[in-house]
Amino acid sequence: MAEPISSTGAGDPTPIDELDGIATLDLERARRRGYPEAVYCEGKTPEQVGAIAARFRSAGAPESGAVLFTRADERHAVAVLDALPDAMHDPVARMLAWPPNPPEPTGELVVVACAGTSDLPVAREADLTAQYLGRHTELVVDIGIAGLHRTLSRLEQLRAAGCVVVVAGMDGALPGLVAGLVQAPVVAVPTSVGYGAAFNGLAPLLTMLNACAPGVGVVNIDNGYGGGHLAAQITAR
Amino acid sequence: MAEPISSTGAGDPTPIDELDGIATLDLERARRRGYPEAVYCEGKTPEQVGAIAARFRSAGAPESGAVLFTRADERHAVAVLDALPDAMHDPVARMLAWPPNPPEPTGELVVVACAGTSDLPVAREADLTAQYLGRHTELVVDIGIAGLHRTLSRLEQLRAAGCVVVVAGMDGALPGLVAGLVQAPVVAVPTSVGYGAAFNGLAPLLTMLNACAPGVGVVNIDNGYGGGHLAAQITAR
Amino acid sequence: MAEPISSTGAGDPTPIDELDGIATLDLERARRRGYPEAVYCEGKTPEQVGAIAARFRSAGAPESGAVLFTRADERHAVAVLDALPDAMHDPVARMLAWPPNPPEPTGELVVVACAGTSDLPVAREADLTAQYLGRHTELVVDIGIAGLHRTLSRLEQLRAAGCVVVVAGMDGALPGLVAGLVQAPVVAVPTSVGYGAAFNGLAPLLTMLNACAPGVGVVNIDNGYGGGHLAAQITAR
Amino acid sequence: MAEPISSTGAGDPTPIDELDGIATLDLERARRRGYPEAVYCEGKTPEQVGAIAARFRSAGAPESGAVLFTRADERHAVAVLDALPDAMHDPVARMLAWPPNPPEPTGELVVVACAGTSDLPVAREADLTAQYLGRHTELVVDIGIAGLHRTLSRLEQLRAAGCVVVVAGMDGALPGLVAGLVQAPVVAVPTSVGYGAAFNGLAPLLTMLNACAPGVGVVNIDNGYGGGHLAAQITAR
Amino acid sequence: MAEPISSTGAGDPTPIDELDGIATLDLERARRRGYPEAVYCEGKTPEQVGAIAARFRSAGAPESGAVLFTRADERHAVAVLDALPDAMHDPVARMLAWPPNPPEPTGELVVVACAGTSDLPVAREADLTAQYLGRHTELVVDIGIAGLHRTLSRLEQLRAAGCVVVVAGMDGALPGLVAGLVQAPVVAVPTSVGYGAAFNGLAPLLTMLNACAPGVGVVNIDNGYGGGHLAAQITAR
């Protein structure tokens, strides 16, 4: 087998400097946007993720907040923990954070509510993200509209939030219901929970985009990280 | 211009006997299924619809129930009324019925509820269909989940029904909510009310198919006739 | 306003020789494929269609069969009849043929069956196409599966065909039913008849592609011309 | 690796009380809707499902009916049977029920018919659900329309039902055919059986929504539980 | 022609009390959610909209904010102005507001930015909504990414906002670009501007849901009202 090739063209194609390829870290981002960078692990090799983690270690912890590794499978987690042994790892949310402790919370409360138990991993990802971006959070589980009394029994808690993140699959009806009951903005996170005509989250996505009650901002299917990040920005002050 | 052609093939293609083509009326249907036939007007010419109406006139009124003409525009209505001058015509529901009076109601109550005012034509079509198939009906308007108190204020009425027909566009969340609150079966009718990501009724259709609460049977988008018919069958006894 | 421009580039863009652009008639086609050319009128201006018709007039009638103009609206028809005054024009099928008489039929019988009255224009287009390509045809209307007895009452007629063209919208179930009852191949033509989740013919198209009974070949939605053409080829001998 | 984090925000994110998160059981549901709760296992861990089963055991059997565990894979089943050793387990339907015996049947007969052998798991799920909700049921297999005589030979049985549940994949034509032949409502369950343009059940779903015969209520793809539940409600009295 | 029928069933179907049907106004909403109700005019008849407007007139102006009439065509506008002659009417945004003057602004600045001139109606709707819900707003037009310098020249203005509403059709890339440059949350409004593979707004909708930069909440296609409402909630304090 021939060696990897160099880009000089003639007889020797370019070798990829993997370190160089993955080192375009956005260190200005915390300064520019107020929140440190997150590393999306899916589609990266464990080696690439590990190299990035090592680079963060040598750069030192960010001034505020934490570096997040999202959608990390077990092999990604091992690679991160090898470089950053004290990192927090939450397998349910498939997330790691370093340094391991979230910052002292500021801003308004974020309540993360999910419709069913199966939505928990995504809800957990949203919850942790908001915490590591500096918010106080509360997580409410299994209050879908099939049992309306469960939703209504949480009304006071939902109304105390500066932003409610609502995570739901299947019919995705919960965010619109909540938006009609609270003053705060609702961040809606559709999930791929369900089967058949749920079409991997398309159904709840469309439901949320068409919510009859105004005040709902939607993020990508299963994007707990994005939901938590947006909620943290909304409640920043 | 040449004459229409006959099917003998050689030099003279088949003329279409329009009367013959549209006369395959399903007169056995009332006997077979217990409900008389309905004429779907969309895609038929007013002349064709008028000829069918005339055929019903000469056949005489069905033993029970009424002949329905559905999705009839103004020109269809004129053609029907020309043949059956005493027919009932409801322009909102785009429906005609002959004979004009619904039969004496039997069976259980059908409650038709719609989420918003824009859903009214479809809800009205469901309501009239169930009436003309022999049910007592009640029509409830504008109880969508954006204002949950409106839904809950109707709970007693909804629980009195042997079947609830719920008509909704946009997020289509109402049928699932109602199904979680009543014992009776819910017939869900998605509508094309909405815009953008409602995709002409696809969004509420998917929502209803994925309703978290069991007990929801879904019919085609804007199919008030189908919803009312199914409800009448469910409540037949 | 400046004049249309010539393609020489400098200061004078190419004028389009409309005659040249539309004159690439496929005169070899009858020789090559055994069937003369058809002119698809939709998307062409009446002037373009009229110019094509005039070209056929000056070229003389084809040795066998006829030139067909399909999906012709009223303005197209006027343009064709201006050039070919003796052409056959069927407004229901939106089709013209020249010379006006179909050839003496050869081959096996083609039966065209449609599920409902609203499918008639497409069925008629299939029927005429097969006739003008030299087949004996029979047209059967309104035998959809909602009234199964209507389908079964035509069984003998359907079984006499060398090919059955089945035209249906909405649920599109008729072709599969027929295919399970006859030996001959079935050509299935989905139509855009229906509404809502029929999605302009997508639903019957999918139904026909998934027909449980083998022996069904599907053509494009509303493509009566294609269905009739394929049937004529199948029954050529 | 750091410990799971607490929601107090500062240095210690919220641990998830898994027991709390999954314990929002809807014990009011039997009272409110007349049917006990079902546990949708897909997307839950075996541990979560086992904990729910244990909770039911300590709460005691419901007054009437049975608790159902749906879409349970082998690992879910082991977890349920560990907590409820006498539960009924049907691997074909992927369902468990506790207590193991269905209640004495009341109401009208439910007939569950499936088009092909491959639809059997979904049909079985519908059949068992209706039984455990208190209905007498009959299951008819492999009567798809490719062999119409098979359907027709079952006509008497189908007409004896208070509700017919029809389960079909591929072209999904059977429910519309049956609806045209019986007086009772038809509950249509599309399945993901098929390939290619069946698009994982989309094709039969659309077919059923566009059924030419009225009287068809559709549930989600592969949703045998929902079909059986709706049928049980329809035939309750 | 027979009279409209009453729901008593026997010979006299229910007449619809149009006033009753449209009078379920959500007067509690301002108290419950802090923002008065809006009337979605599309799909309602001018008569219905006019009756609603008259009802608001007799109820008197809301304590704070204004009643909004959205997606109002010319006939809707005439009906509203007939009942509320001093209402503000903006034909570009297809919106009316009553009372005509927005409240004294509170909260943070909302900047509404649109990618192209064709997006202006939707951007204008968002801008007016936020104003009438009590925010100070600025509207920035035609800064799409095809000319990046136009976007960057507005950076200071964008960074001054408490929330940026970004309105874009075609590729819908602008919200993600802006989100990467500012700290504040971005509300993304896809529009149906474009053609072909823009699929009436589907393309920019998907782009926005997949924005690489976190901090983007998406609303329905062309939903300027929803975008402005969400922005007003986010910047409420």
Next chain:
Amino acid sequence: MAEPISSTGAGDPTPIDELDGIATLDLERARRRGYPEAVYCEGKTPEQVGAIAARFRSAGAPESGAVLFTRADERHAVAVLDALPDAMHDPVARMLAWPPNPPEPTGELVVVACAGTSDLPVAREADLTAQYLGRHTELVVDIGIAGLHRTLSRLEQLRAAGCVVVVAGMDGALPGLVAGLVQAPVVAVPTSVGYGAAFNGLAPLLTMLNACAPGVGVVNIDNGYGGGHLAAQITAR
């Protein structure tokens, strides 16, 4: 674990008689349609397929033709061969036939052409099906339009057929090209070969349905069996 339950309802749900459930074999089909039945193995358990094979063995070979087992994986094949040890098994086509020898060919020649090597399994399935239904066949591989000379070099062979089955994935352009070059009908079989915007065969399916040349009948994606069956019917005489 409880025993499977009987349908008597009270305490003992119906056991499924698997033999009964799978024994509704369509023995009339050969008489009715002229072609023996085929067993679609996908979605059936090996046990079910084996039981069906045993039933065929005890019923004896059909008078003409052969029983086909389609889409059979290795486990299905083992089950069939256990019951019918002399059956023909082609793993490429995933097909078995019994008795193992195709009948003496009658009718016209069927030519099966595939665009690329990856389409071979589907083409092989079509080829074998037509053979076992009694046709003489020829199989042509790898003549896709990227190298037009390859297609043209086979023109004489293609023109000798009474029906050409064209199998293609990716752009699916080959059937339309062939149809424009031959007199015989073309049966088009789209395949799931390709990636990305081929969308598992959707792209070639649409291409074939929109083929500019008439004379193309389309079957389901990857449905080599259906393509071969239709071709055999077309060339029956």
Next chain:
Amino acid sequence: MAEPISSTGAGDPTPIDELDGIATLDLERARRRGYPEAVYCEGKTPEQVGAIAARFRSAGAPESGAVLFTRADERHAVAVLDALPDAMHDPVARMLAWPPNPPEPTGELVVVACAGTSDLPVAREADLTAQYLGRHTELVVDIGIAGLHRTLSRLEQLRAAGCVVVVAGMDGALPGLVAGLVQAPVVAVPTSVGYGAAFNGLAPLLTMLNACAPGVGVVNIDNGYGGGHLAAQITAR
């Protein structure tokens, strides 16, 4: 009716300075990209387009090339010609150009080929765009693959081009065929010509993206401007 409102918020919403809103012209673009700006007229009012045209008139003609107005309907054209009376207007391509004469051609030849006469407007738009960006062009009409000889008769002309723009609707097979026959890059422009399963251009779009022959770059459906622009860039030197 109240006056348009000002953005100062209190009682006086922002009037839109239409001139300001549409004046963000990209005058740097010719310098930056080498090609002057084009004005997309669809979705703009004639007044807006007229104001832009007047702005260009006062700014003077660009140093090289011409300003293009694309997708201009008759009312747009009147508005442009009112401001720039000597502009070239091509109603077929719905395009205007100013100054009216294309620049002296440089670079390589661009050949624009379209499959059918109905594709001519889009092909003409591509042809004119390339001319006004400084290329010598040739336009070839009606060479679709249904008549392969027509394509092959143009082979020499196609091979002379530095870039071939291929415009096709329906099955969209022509670009892939051409790409397999020439060395130059092919720019493929799908059109919305066709019906049914062409899905407004989706079918040819997918075909072109899946072209078996490499060397095809695809632009948006009906985007003749984009196709001509890309071809002009490719052949710049």
Next chain:
Amino acid sequence: MAEPISSTGAGDPTPIDELDGIATLDLERARRRGYPEAVYCEGKTPEQVGAIAARFRSAGAPESGAVLFTRADERHAVAVLDALPDAMHDPVARMLAWPPNPPEPTGELVVVACAGTSDLPVAREADLTAQYLGRHTELVVDIGIAGLHRTLSRLEQLRAAGCVVVVAGMDGALPGLVAGLVQAPVVAVPTSVGYGAAFNGLAPLLTMLNACAPGVGVVNIDNGYGGGHLAAQITAR
């Protein structure tokens, strides 16, 4: 088990000559198109790929350029290297090339830029393809628009290219951004990187087709080979 069958029809179906079936190599292609053939390995068995490789070995290296094997998994690679032991193998790009050294570069520079690290395999495939077709290339990684400064810092490099290949998943916004900043044509390659509403690359594909800046030609999702090939053609001189 019976032997594979021969196509003579009677009792002995055609054995497939696998060698013959895969040997239709397009040896004229380098002469005709100027670039040697590539072997698409996906969907082929390792045995088939190995046989093709052996055929190339016996035919000798092409006059110019190299034979490429694309989308080759590990088993394909082993089969190729077994026949061509000195071939270059790049596992990241899943590509092999023989002879192993790219030709001496000619033409203009190709710059391949990818938005994120996860896009690297596709970008690498594009880069290698262009090199082996004779271009000098440069590969730029991780310059997505979430961090705009990263894009802008590469502006000089991007502007030096004769063609820029831009590879991006998720929102796919990078190609449009780059096209607005450079004179050269942009070849856009969408990738399946992302999740949820990215729909396996559909979202970036649509974004690129709707890019506001002209000058973007799009290839299939994940089609690095096609992108590199098109870029090599564009920069050939």
